[in-house]
Amino acid sequence: MNIKINNKKIECEEGKTILQVCKDNGINIPTLCYQENLEPEARCRLCIVETKDGKLITSCSSYPKEGMEIKTNSEKVKRARKVNAELLMPEHMDKCFRENKNHDLCRLIHELGIREVRFDPKKKYKVDLGASVIRDDNLCINCGRCVAVCDKIQSTWAIDFAQRAHHEHVTPYSEKNLNDVACIKCGQCIAACPVGAISEREHLQEVLKVLKDKKKHVVVQTAPSIRASLGEEFDLPPGTLVTGKMVAALRRCGFDKVFDTNFGADLTIMEEGSELLKRIKENKGFPMITTCCPAWIKFMEHFYHDLIKNKNMSSCKSPHEMLGSLIKTYYAKKANIPKEDIIVVSIMPCTAKKFESTRPELKSGVDYVLTTRETARLIEHFNIDFKNLSDEDFDPVLGMSTGAAAIFGATGGVMEAALRTAYELATGKELKSVDFKETRGLDGIKTGKVDLDGKKIRFAVANGLKNARELLKEKDKFDFIEIMACPGGCISGGGQPLPYEKEKIKKRIEAIYEEDKRLPLRKSHENPMIKQIYEEFLGKPLSKKSEKLLHTRYFKRSPF
Amino acid sequence: MQILRKPLQRAYRKAIKLGSKATIDLIKKKGLSGRGGANFPTGSKWEMVSKEKDSEKYLICNADEGEPGTFKDKFIIEKNPEALIEGILIAAYAIKAKKAFIYLRGEYDYLESKLKKAITKIKNRTGSETPIEIVIGAGAYICGDETAILESIEGKRGQARTKPPFPTVRGLYSKPTVINNVETLANVPLAMLYDDWNKNLRLYSLSGNVTRPGVYELPLGTPLCDLIKLGRPKNPIKAVFFGCFGGCIPHCDIPLHPDAICGKECMLGSCTIIAVDEKQSIVDLVTNIAKFYEFESCGKCTPCREGTYRILNILENISMKNADMKDLDTLKELAEVIKETSFCGLGQTSTNHLLNALKYFRSEFEERVKEKKTRKRTAR
Numbered sequence: 001m002n003i004k005i006n007n008k009k010i011e012c013e014e015g016k017t018i019l020q021v022c023k024d025n026g027i028n029i030p031t032l033c034y035q036e037n038l039e040p041e042a043r044c045r046l047c048i049v050e051t052k053d054g055k056l057i058t059s060c061s062s063y064p065k066e067g068m069e070i071k072t073n074s075e076k077v078k079r080a081r082k083v084n085a086e087l088l089m090p091e092h093m094d095k096c097f098r099e100n101k102n103h104d105l106c107r108l109i110h111e112l113g114i115r116e117v118r119f120d121p122k123k124k125y126k127v128d129l130g131a132s133v134i135r136d137d138n139l140c141i142n143c144g145r146c147v148a149v150c151d152k153i154q155s156t157w158a159i160d161f162a163q164r165a166h167h168e169h170v171t172p173y174s175e176k177n178l179n180d181v182a183c184i185k186c187g188q189c190i191a192a193c194p195v196g197a198i199s200e201r202e203h204l205q206e207v208l209k210v211l212k213d214k215k216k217h218v219v220v221q222t223a224p225s226i227r228a229s230l231g232e233e234f235d236l237p238p239g240t241l242v243t244g245k246m247v248a249a250l251r252r253c254g255f256d257k258v259f260d261t262n263f264g265a266d267l268t269i270m271e272e273g274s275e276l277l278k279r280i281k282e283n284k285g286f287p288m289i290t291t292c293c294p295a296w297i298k299f300m301e302h303f304y305h306d307l308i309k310n311k312n313m314s315s316c317k318s319p320h321e322m323l324g325s326l327i328k329t330y331y332a333k334k335a336n337i338p339k340e341d342i343i344v345v346s347i348m349p350c351t352a353k354k355f356e357s358t359r360p361e362l363k364s365g366v367d368y369v370l371t372t373r374e375t376a377r378l379i380e381h382f383n384i385d386f387k388n389l390s391d392e393d394f395d396p397v398l399g400m401s402t403g404a405a406a407i408f409g410a411t412g413g414v415m416e417a418a419l420r421t422a423y424e425l426a427t428g429k430e431l432k433s434v435d436f437k438e439t440r441g442l443d444g445i446k447t448g449k450v451d452l453d454g455k456k457i458r459f460a461v462a463n464g465l466k467n468a469r470e471l472l473k474e475k476d477k478f479d480f481i482e483i484m485a486c487p488g489g490c491i492s493g494g495g496q497p498l499p500y501e502k503e504k505i506k507k508r509i510e511a512i513y514e515e516d517k518r519l520p521l522r523k524s525h526e527n528p529m530i531k532q533i534y535e536e537f538l539g540k541p542l543s544k545k546s547e548k549l550l551h552t553r554y555f556k557r558s559p560f
Numbered sequence: 561m562q563i564l565r566k567p568l569q570r571a572y573r574k575a576i577k578l579g580s581k582a583t584i585d586l587i588k589k590k591g592l593s594g595r596g597g598a599n600f601p602t603g604s605k606w607e608m609v610s611k612e613k614d615s616e617k618y619l620i621c622n623a624d625e626g627e628p629g630t631f632k633d634k635f636i637i638e639k640n641p642e643a644l645i646e647g648i649l650i651a652a653y654a655i656k657a658k659k660a661f662i663y664l665r666g667e668y669d670y671l672e673s674k675l676k677k678a679i680t681k682i683k684n685r686t687g688s689e690t691p692i693e694i695v696i697g698a699g700a701y702i703c704g705d706e707t708a709i710l711e712s713i714e715g716k717r718g719q720a721r722t723k724p725p726f727p728t729v730r731g732l733y734s735k736p737t738v739i740n741n742v743e744t745l746a747n748v749p750l751a752m753l754y755d756d757w758n759k760n761l762r763l764y765s766l767s768g769n770v771t772r773p774g775v776y777e778l779p780l781g782t783p784l785c786d787l788i789k790l791g792r793p794k795n796p797i798k799a800v801f802f803g804c805f806g807g808c809i810p811h812c813d814i815p816l817h818p819d820a821i822c823g824k825e826c827m828l829g830s831c832t833i834i835a836v837d838e839k840q841s842i843v844d845l846v847t848n849i850a851k852f853y854e855f856e857s858c859g860k861c862t863p864c865r866e867g868t869y870r871i872l873n874i875l876e877n878i879s880m881k882n883a884d885m886k887d888l889d890t891l892k893e894l895a896e897v898i899k900e901t902s903f904c905g906l907g908q909t910s911t912n913h914l915l916n917a918l919k920y921f922r923s924e925f926e927e928r929v930k931e932k933k934t935r936k937r938t939a940r
């Protein structure tokens with residue numbers, strides 16, 4: 001098909017929107033409500049372009065027709081964009097004190113050259129202070145991206161629009177708070193929001209306070225996916241591994257010990273792998289489902305009560321909770337510090353882990369959870385020149401890990417790591433190729449088979465909870481299932497650097513698999529420190545002590 | 561009145577005899593077109609849906625008459641519900657609809673029993689098996705929009721859908737759907753039956769500063785003055801509003817025909833005429849209409865949601881003599897952008913009245929604005 005954009009002839013494929021065609025041809029069109037992979041809702045009316053007959057149409061929801069002539073930057077277009085952007089500004093401007101480069105709207109206002117907003121803010125709206133996620137309606141511009149993500153990607157339906165005209169606003173049903181409805185705290189709505197109206201519940205101030213407290217011994221642990229994303233906050237290219245710099249920076253912030261959640265991940269594999277083998281031996285409890293993702297767990301507790309009843313869920317705590325327990329028991333004893341004086345801070349890509357750390361049944365070893373973004377703010381707070389730090393290593397014992405743990409951050413990683421260990425534990429043979437390619441990639445649902453000494457294990461991996469719902473419809477066809485709430489896994493978790501772009505996420509995932517390849521040991525059970533901790537402290541996987549410290553239970557919650 | 565003739569199920573029997581295709585052809589030949597405002601040929605709409613491969617199809621009768629000053633559908637439902645129901649059954653038969661819906665305006669719920677009676681009566685007499693369900697709206701103006709009706713019947717929030725796909729391809733429950741307005745469907749049996757059926761007759765809803773408001777049946781192209789005369793106004797008429805969305809013009813000798821009205825940047829729409837005499841202030845009227853839109857915007861898109869609110873604000877300031885000339889420019893710019901960029905018809909037409917008022921009656925606005933300055937001066 002041939003069309004003209006800004007008087008230039010352009011050939012385009014059928015089925016692409018005008019917006020996509022423009023993008024392919026290097027023409028930038030501002031958007032606020034459009035999201036890749038989701039159907040356009042065409043709410044914001046900023047992506048408008050002008051047709052030959054002087055009509056303005058939204059490029060995100062219109063398709064080119066043969067012979068069409070489009071102007072993307074005419075005076076008419078510019079004026080309409082300006083007015084629409086200006087109409088969105090009053091409330092946002094009132095609350096967003098500084099122009100924030102992460103806010104699409106703030107950037108747009110600059111691009112469009114708006115210096116003055118003619119309208120006053122309407123009124124003050126509610127601020128919903130959730131356990132993980134905060135919604136500030138004053139900043140919201142009703143673009144609907146969070147609603148679309150919660151509905152179409154996570155199928156959780158925690159939020160929707162209510163009322164009409166300028167009273168329309170996003171809210172959980174009947175104006176409840178996020179804490180009181182079935183919101184799984186995944187934070188994907190944060191990632192979707194173009195103006196920062198949704199954000200994490202900060203623990204930063206609390207952490208700064210304990211760092212100042214001389215009496216406290218403050219220990220920090222970092223999740224597998226942080227090292228592949230933290231660099232972005234300091235303008236390093238996506239996919240840069242910053243493990244060494246991160247450790248160095250955290251030491252400079254004043255943490256007494258820097259441990260690695262990857263150690264917890266290796267431990268998770270030992271426990272979970274053994275659990276799988278036990279189920280195979282007893283031939284019951286299939287499919288077994290992973291429990292590393294607290295958002296998935298909360299989702300299951302709201303919507304899939306039969307998985308609790310039928311004991312499909314693994315009983316393993318998530319890796320950072322396992323490590324938290326060990327820090328407050330094993331490490332406390334070894335270092336001879338009273339447990340009460342130890343503060344554990346987890347650095348996570350995830351907002352759901354903030355909620356998780358408040359679960360009473362966990363008697364959580366973790367006191368505070370910081371997201372990747374908060375961590376960058378922490379480092380900035382101490383005026384550390386992150387880019388130029390030289391690499392440092394994690395502190396010993398609880399800082400040692402394998403390649404299997406490194407890949408936890410990507411969808412399919414837990415499955416692959418578990419299969420590496422389960423295979424060797426079950427067969428007693430060495431696994432020749434440790435790469436399980438079927439588990440990798442960004443497909444919503446991935447499946448495969450592996451032979452564990454006579455027992456064929458059919459495994460499946462889902463990321464994004466809409467996909468999980470699909471997979472669970474056919475759960476009886478599988479023996480072992482991994483579910484991660486965030487599309488792509490923790491690497492695109494609700495606490496990761498903004499804004500989210502697919503290309504960035506692919507780079508982060510590549511970095512993680514690079515790390516796996518680079519490490520000398522790539523199977524969790526080969527980690528010498530894991531061996532040591534079982535010998536010295538835990539006994540063996542699924543021992544009484546392990547059960548007490550590393551495993552947990554689940555509760556039914558209301559689906560509303 | 562032509563619209564009050566009683567077809568007595570003869571048209572339905574004729575349709576059955578003709579079969580679906582010939583019925584559609586007949587409607588096309590008679591030149592029946594949509595009375596909701598768009599004037600789309602009814603037969604062609606039916607044909608599009610009847611050609612869709614899907615086995616499930618729906619018919620919706622749009623009885624969500626929410627336009628202020630419009631009451632012709634109510635008139636038909638009250639006076640000739642039998643013709644309407646017969647029209648629905650014929651349309652359903654022609655497009656092979658699985659089910660028909662009547663989407664009744666919330667404020668008209670008292671007409672439900674009347675409709676129900678007519679449904680039972682006509683179905684008994686014709687032996688038609690097509691189920692007809694009456695869905696009562698919850699009172700949102702937006703639900704007069706075709707695609708918002710679909711959302712509403714499906715139990716979702718009343719908001720317009722992105723087009724394409726058009727309802728004729730993917731309508732109710734994603735199935736091909738015909739949506740016709742009450743006046744259109746009531747005309748179906750009449751058009752089929754009577755050789756002297758006049759395709760140009762329209763029902764005009766006349767109201768405002770006239771002593772004889774009501775529904776008048778007149779042909780398209782009737783001079784506006786003639787209609788106003790029929791209404792017997794007490795004072796000279798200054799302006800005419802074509803409902804809320806159709807815009808306004810100074811009272812003049814213009815034929816009531818879409819093309820002529822369009823030339824004045826107005827829309828005849830569903831033939832709603834609100835007469836305004838010299839005693840009224842255009843600014844107050846326009847503010848009133850702006851209030852209506854500020855309340856009825858569905859909230860989906862930026863210009864309509866935020867813009868209608870800002871427009872009302874400025875207009876109220878002008879009414880309160882608390883604005884300056886710059887505000888009139890803002891008003892115009894806002895009105896134009898809302899018209900150009902809103903998602904659906906509601907927003908796109910919500911400022912017609914204002915833009916025309918600013919064009920034809922700008923002096924009235926300026927006077928109010930100036931009053932502020934004089935007042936200030938005396939205060940000093």
Ligand code: SF4
Binds near residue numbers: 156188189
């Ligand atoms: S945190 Fe997740 S579940 Fe909760 S509102 Fe946001 S997207 Fe929905």
Ligand code: SF4
Binds near residue numbers: 140143144192198
């Ligand atoms: S909270 Fe953010 S993503 Fe959700 S509608 Fe408001 S601006 Fe859009």
Ligand code: SF4
Binds near residue numbers: 186293296
């Ligand atoms: S996938 Fe990872 S980041 Fe996302 S909610 Fe689960 S644990 Fe948190």
Ligand code: FES
Binds near residue numbers: 030041043048
């Ligand atoms: S991006 Fe197209 S309308 Fe918002």
